[in-house]
Amino acid sequence: MLSCKDVTRLVSEGLDRDLPLDRRLAVRLHVLLCGACRAYRRQVILLNALVCRRFSRGSARLPGGPSLSAEARERIQASLKKRDA
Amino acid sequence: MTPVHEDRPTPGERGLSAPEDWVDRYGDELFRYAYLRLRDPASAEDAVQETFLAAFRARSEFQGRSSELTWLVSILRRKIVDCFRRAAREQPVVDIETEDPEADGLFQPNGWWRVKPGPWVPDAGALLEQSEFWDVFQGCFSRLPPRLAAAFSLRVLEELEPQETCKVLGVTATNLGVMLHRARARLRRCLEARWFQRPEGE
Numbered sequence: 001m002l003s004c005k006d007v008t009r010l011v012s013e014g015l016d017r018d019l020p021l022d023r024r025l026a027v028r029l030h031v032l033l034c035g036a037c038r039a040y041r042r043q044v045i046l047l048n049a050l051v052c053r054r055f056s057r058g059s060a061r062l063p064g065g066p067s068l069s070a071e072a073r074e075r076i077q078a079s080l081k082k083r084d085a
Numbered sequence: 086m087t088p089v090h091e092d093r094p095t096p097g098e099r100g101l102s103a104p105e106d107w108v109d110r111y112g113d114e115l116f117r118y119a120y121l122r123l124r125d126p127a128s129a130e131d132a133v134q135e136t137f138l139a140a141f142r143a144r145s146e147f148q149g150r151s152s153e154l155t156w157l158v159s160i161l162r163r164k165i166v167d168c169f170r171r172a173a174r175e176q177p178v179v180d181i182e183t184e185d186p187e188a189d190g191l192f193q194p195n196g197w198w199r200v201k202p203g204p205w206v207p208d209a210g211a212l213l214e215q216s217e218f219w220d221v222f223q224g225c226f227s228r229l230p231p232r233l234a235a236a237f238s239l240r241v242l243e244e245l246e247p248q249e250t251c252k253v254l255g256v257t258a259t260n261l262g263v264m265l266h267r268a269r270a271r272l273r274r275c276l277e278a279r280w281f282q283r284p285e286g287e
Contacts, residue, residue, distance in 0.1 A: 003196025012266035016240065016247045036201040044269050046207055047276065048241065051222075053213060055121070055242045066120055067113040072130040076137055077108050083141050 002030050007037045011044050100149035104141050111154055115161050122165050122238045124227055132168055136161040162243060166253055169235050173254045191270070202273070205281035218280060225275035229268055236264035237272075 002010070007030050010023055019027070031038040068076075102110065115136060119129035139160050140147075147156055193199050212218050226234065232254075239250045240261070251261050 003192075004198050005192045005196040008270060009262075009266050012269050013262055015269075016262065016265060036198045039204055040202040040273070043202060043205065043207070043277075044273055046209055047273060048269070050207070050209055050212060051241055052244070054219065056244070065117045066126070068108075068116045068130065068133065069126070072116075072133075073108055073112060076112065076130070076134045077105070079134055080104055080108070080137055080141060083104075083138060 002026050004030075004034065004037050004040075007031065007034075008040055008044075011041045015045070015048055100153075101144055101147045102153060104137070104144070107137055107140070107157075111157055114154065115157060118158060119161060119165055121223065121226075122242055123168060124234060128168055132161060132164040135164045139164070165243065166239065166245070169239060170253045172231075172235065173256075177255055191274075203277050203282050205277065207281065221276065221280045222272075225272050225279065228275060229271060233264050233268040233271070236261060237268040240265055 007027055010019060010027050013019060014024075014027070027041075031041055112133060115133045116129055119132040120126060123129050123132065136157060140157055143160070147153075151159075191198065191200050226237070229237065235254060236250065236256075239245045239253055240247065245253070247258060247261060251258055254261065254264075256264070
């Protein structure tokens with residue numbers, strides 16, 4: 001039987017590729033019997049989904065947060081002007 | 086919102102606003118996008134500058150099918166990947182397989198939990214809209230070691246395929262798997278401590 005440590009690793013792997021059937025079944029069996037791993041799996045999968053939705057491709061519109069400093073703004077503006085000329 | 090620039094209606098610049106307005110219009114948003122992923126203001130500023138310069142050179146290719154911002158972000162994304170690639174070349178990963186002390190603390194030698202995950206069940210819909218949660222998330226993300234953060238940025242935030250992520254970072258698929266696993270485990274643990282199990286449940 002897989003250890004809890006193995007299961008956490010496989011939960012992550014499962015987010016990046018399809019696990020072979022025997023691994024999938026082993027994880028499923030383990031979390032059926034182990035509440036801690038069940039919680040871990042649910043939380044990691046959910047956090048992953050949240051992050052994907054929040055930062056999905058092209059969604060640059062993040063309200064608030066840091067802005068370009070005045071110096072950077074000027075520097076970039078100047079570099080563009082140089083090209084523009 | 087869109088000022089008309091009658092003085093510079095060059096052919097091939099359909100729908101594209103004047104480059105001198107770009108920094109004011111899009112600078113902050115592009116900077117935030119880059120800063121979140123690169124976690125370093127100077128690198129983020131450089132990426133934004135490179136993006137505007139590349140956009141300027143390629144301005145005749147702007148099709149007007151997507152918004153200006155979307156177009157600029159697509160350029161910025163390539164600059165961000167370049168930045169990670171350069172960083173990975175300068176400091177190649179060595180012996181990633183060595184055990185992660187933090188992860189080890191979570192488990193007993195036999196692989197069973199030492200510190201079990203808490204029983205929290207997030208309300209996904211509510212969290213997505215809660216800016217305080219995302220502030221905490223960014224705090225946790227900023228505490229990740231650089232390589233783990235790079236792997237997470239490229240694979241999860243930028244949604245690169247694992248194979249592509251490996252190429253950019255110059256690591257094997259196994260190494261990437263270890264890095265992503267550690268990044269996710271640390272983020273989960275940090276969010277548990279700082280958000281889901283705060284002393285006074287908000």
